[in-house]
Structures are given as C-alpha cells and as structure tokens.
Amino acid sequence: MTMSLDCRSAVVASCSALCLCLWIVGCSSQKDGADPDASDAAMTSGTGGITASGGDPGSIVGTGGSLGMGGVQGKGGVQAVGGMKGTGGVQGTGGKPSTGGTPGTGGVQGAGGAPGTGGAPGTGGTPAGVDGGAPAGTPGNPDGHCSIPSEAQLEDVSKPTTVVGTGTLASCTPDAFIAAVAKGGIITFNCGPDSATITLTSPAKVFNDKGPKIVIDGGGKVTLSGGGTTRILYMNTCDEKQVWTSAHCDNQETPQLTAQNLTFINANSKNETNYDGGGAIYASGGRLKVINSRFMNNVCADSGPDVGGAGIRAFQQYNGLPVYVVNSTFGGADGAGNVCSNGGGISSIGVSWTILNSLFSYNRAIGNGGNPADPNTPGGGSGGAIYNDGNTMTLSLCGTRIEYNQVKAYGSAIFFVSNDHTGDIKIDSSVITNNIGGSWYPMYPQFSQHDDTPIVVTNSTIQ
Numbered sequence: 001m002t003m004s005l006d007c008r009s010a011v012v013a014s015c016s017a018l019c020l021c022l023w024i025v026g027c028s029s030q031k032d033g034a035d036p037d038a039s040d041a042a043m044t045s046g047t048g049g050i051t052a053s054g055g056d057p058g059s060i061v062g063t064g065g066s067l068g069m070g071g072v073q074g075k076g077g078v079q080a081v082g083g084m085k086g087t088g089g090v091q092g093t094g095g096k097p098s099t100g101g102t103p104g105t106g107g108v109q110g111a112g113g114a115p116g117t118g119g120a121p122g123t124g125g126t127p128a129g130v131d132g133g134a135p136a137g138t139p140g141n142p143d144g145h146c147s148i149p150s151e152a153q154l155e156d157v158s159k160p161t162t163v164v165g166t167g168t169l170a171s172c173t174p175d176a177f178i179a180a181v182a183k184g185g186i187i188t189f190n191c192g193p194d195s196a197t198i199t200l201t202s203p204a205k206v207f208n209d210k211g212p213k214i215v216i217d218g219g220g221k222v223t224l225s226g227g228g229t230t231r232i233l234y235m236n237t238c239d240e241k242q243v244w245t246s247a248h249c250d251n252q253e254t255p256q257l258t259a260q261n262l263t264f265i266n267a268n269s270k271n272e273t274n275y276d277g278g279g280a281i282y283a284s285g286g287r288l289k290v291i292n293s294r295f296m297n298n299v300c301a302d303s304g305p306d307v308g309g310a311g312i313r314a315f316q317q318y319n320g321l322p323v324y325v326v327n328s329t330f331g332g333a334d335g336a337g338n339v340c341s342n343g344g345g346i347s348s349i350g351v352s353w354t355i356l357n358s359l360f361s362y363n364r365a366i367g368n369g370g371n372p373a374d375p376n377t378p379g380g381g382s383g384g385a386i387y388n389d390g391n392t393m394t395l396s397l398c399g400t401r402i403e404y405n406q407v408k409a410y411g412s413a414i415f416f417v418s419n420d421h422t423g424d425i426k427i428d429s430s431v432i433t434n435n436i437g438g439s440w441y442p443m444y445p446q447f448s449q450h451d452d453t454p455i456v457v458t459n460s461t462i463q
C-alpha cells in the first residue's frame with residue numbers, strides 16, 4: 001500500500017523570554033485512496049455527550065452493611081452515628097461504578113442514632129460506592145509481569161507535606177484536597193479506616209512553582225470523583241495563571257506530577273474550552289507518572305478531530321521523556337469504560353508513553369469522521385484505547401492487555417500517527433484482541449498507523 005503525506009507541520013512555537021504564549025499548529029496527513037491517516041495536532045474542543053451519573057451524595061449508609069439497608073440514611077447528607085451496624089449487608093463490590101454497588105439486604109436498620117456532626121453534604125468524603133464510587137478491585141493487568149524501571153517506581157510518601165483529613169470521612173473535603181495540590185509536595189490521606197470518595201466541583205490545579213515533585217498517594221483507599229461535572233487534575237507549565245517559571249515553558253523539567261494508588265471516576269472536561277480533552281487528568285509540560293491507579297467512567301468532548309483522552313491527555317513532556325503508566329486500569333469492565341471523541345483511555349500530541357502491566361478495556365472513541373474530518377462530520381472517532389499524534393515519539397507496551405475498546409473511525413485499539421515518520425511502536429508480552437470497529441489497518445488488526453512505522457512485536461498476541 002502506498003502512502004502520500006500532505007502535512008501541515010506540527011509546530012510548537014517556543015515561549016519568549018517571558019513565555020508570553022504557546023501555539024500548537026495542527027497538522028494532517030492523508031492516505032492515498034479512501035482511508036485518511038487522520039493526523040491533526042490542533043486541539044479541538046467538543047460539546048455534548050454522556051456524563052456518568054453517580055449515587056446521591058446525600059445518602060450515607062450504616063457502617064456494617066455497605067450501601068444498603070445497613071444503617072439509617074442521614075437526612076441532608078449527615079451521617080447517622082450510634083445506630084446498630086448492619087451485620088448481613090453485602091458490600092457493593094459487584095455493581096457497576098455508576099450505580100453505587102449492590103445494596104445490602106440483610107443489615108439491621110440502625111435505630112436511635114443521633115445525627116452526626118462531621119459535616120454537611122458536599123463538604124466531606126463519602127464511603128466508596130456513594131456518589132457513583134468505584135467498585136472494589138485491583139488495578140492493572142493481573143497477567144502482566146514486566147519489570148519496572150527505577151524511574152517508574154512508586155514515590156516515597158513516608159514524609160508527607162500534607163495529609164488530607166484527620167481520620168474521618170467528613171474531614172476529607174474537596175477543598176482540603178484542592179489546597180493540598182496547590183501547595184505541592186507529597187500528599188496523602190487520612191479519611192478513616194474505610195475507603196472514601198472525594199467529589200470535586202472544580203479541578204485541583206498544580207502550581208508550577210511548587211514541588212519540584214507533586215505526589216498524590218491514595219493508599220489504595222481514595223477515589224477522586226469529578227461528580228460528572230468537572231476535570232479532576234490539571235497541570236500546565238504554559239498557563240500563566242499557574243505561574244510561569246521559565247522562558248521555555250514548553251520544555252521544562254518540573255513540576256513532576258505522580259498519581260499513585262488512586263481511583264479516578266466520573267470526571268468530565270466537556271466544559272473546558274482553552275485546554276480541552278483530559279477528562280480526569282490534563283498534563284502539559286514537566287513530567288507525568290501514573291501508578292497503581294484506575295480510571296472509570298470519565299468523559300471528555302464527544303467530537304472533534306484531535307481532542308481526546310477521557311482518562312489522560314498529555315503534552316510537552318520534558319526532553320521527550322515518556323509518560324509512565326504502570327499497573328493501572330482504564331475501564332476494566334463493561335459499563336466502566338471512559339469515553340471521548342478520540343483516545344477513550346489516553347491521548348497525546350508529541351508525547352512518548354511507556355505502559356507496563358496495565359489494562360485498557362471497554363473504552364470508546366465516539367467522534368465521527370476521523371482527522372482531518374470528513375466532509376459534513378465533526379471529526380474524531382479514533383483510538384479506542386490509545387491515541388498518539390505527533391512527530392518523533394515512541395509507544396512502548398509491556399505486560400499490557402487491550403480489549404473490547406471501540407471506535408467509529410480508526411484504530412480500535414491504537415491510533416498512532418507520526419507525521420514525520422520518525423515514531424515507532426514496541427509491544428512485548430501483551431495481548432491486543434477483540435477491539436471493535438474502524439478501518440485503515442495496514443499491518444496489524446486494530447492498529448492504525450503509517451505502513452512505514454516500525455513496529456516490533458515480541459511474545460504477544462494481536463488478533
């Protein structure tokens with residue numbers, strides 16, 4: 001198959017001495033015949049789409065039976081204390097993420113409990129399962145056993161800068177979390193003995209003069225929710241509001257953001273216009289690393305040729321170093337997938353990724369018309385799990401499973417377009433199967449890329 005390339009060069013103008021601006025100019029390439037290679041570096045916003053809905057944050061359940069009839073429901077979102085604990089309730093681990101889990105059916109209703117004084121609705125954490133809390137589960141691909149390089153290991157959080165919470169659910173407030181991220185440093189949580197969900201109404205934003213490291217560690221017990229209305233985490237070295245710290249904001253080493261041992265659910269960046277995509281996490285500049293984390297039911301723009309990343313959207317990583325995604329899950333079950341115009345799981349322009357022992361399943365790219373958009377279409381619909389656009393970049397997968405993702409245009413599993421034909425793909429000890437839809441698969445099923453893109457596949461199944 002022959003290819004011709006008509007590319008409007010992807011250019012990132014370096015910031016001036018005062019870093020006054022950053023422009024990313026889109027590029028596109030087109031494949032001979034009917035299939036476009038769909039590459040455009042322009043960031044396009046979209047509107048509309050589906051938002052995940054959670055449970056009622058005002059409902060608090062008894063402490064013995066999770067999410068069910070185990071305790072008296074707090075009126076106005078106030079937790080009742082002193083009631084008898086439900087002893088027979090079934091913990092909500094089998095329900096879909098947006099339903100709050102299966103109600104306990106055998107718990108004894110708490111009686112006579114006095115109203116709790118820990119906080120009004122919306123001011124504190126809620127038990128996992130409330131507000132669409134994520135079901136219990138272990139992140140990552142259980143069959144992935146690839147070694148983890150030292151730079152991709154968990155960060156040390158033994159000496160936290162900030163501990164969010166003072167031992168109760170009510171003390172783990174959205175405001176406390178947002179303030180901790182703004183302060184920078186190492187952030188941990190003390191929300192009590194049980195899992196907790198913190199529901200935001202606005203994003204937590206990294207300030208570029210903090211750090212140099214910002215580490216957020218949920219200890220495997222904390223879920224961060226966008227409540228179906230907001231993005232969860234935002235970092236942008238070229239956003240003046242977050243403080244410019246260098247004359248080259250498009251290539252600076254810090255901040256270095258690490259999210260580890262966390263669950264991200266119900267994020268929604270559809271209302272973002274200047275920096276679109278990135279439903280749960282938007283990271284431009286510095287470094288990003290995600291370890292032992294889950295992304296479920298996050299969304300971003302429904303349409304647009306180059307907008308994407310319901311889980312993560314990344315740009316401008318320092319010196320072209322990769323974003324590490326380790327032992328993490330995007331989707332993971334039917335009804336838990338992430339949804340955007342492109343890149344249901346992750347999306348980037350000009351960024352390399354190293355993805356280890358992770359799982360991408362049931363994510364969807366729902367745009368229509370590809371990139372550049374076909375006539376009379378809004379564009380998008382590529383990269384069910386992964387969407388990579390740019391020039392020199394490497395996508396490296398090891399110990400990773402990609403399945404049951406879906407697209408309307410190209411790359412049901414992976415869309416990878418290197419505009420200057422210098423990028424490459426490496427796949428080792430991974431399984432890529434049963435991804436649905438799309439076309440333009442010149443070398444492997446479920447992969448859309450230039451037919452001269454080097455792909456090295458070892459000890460893997462692609463079918």
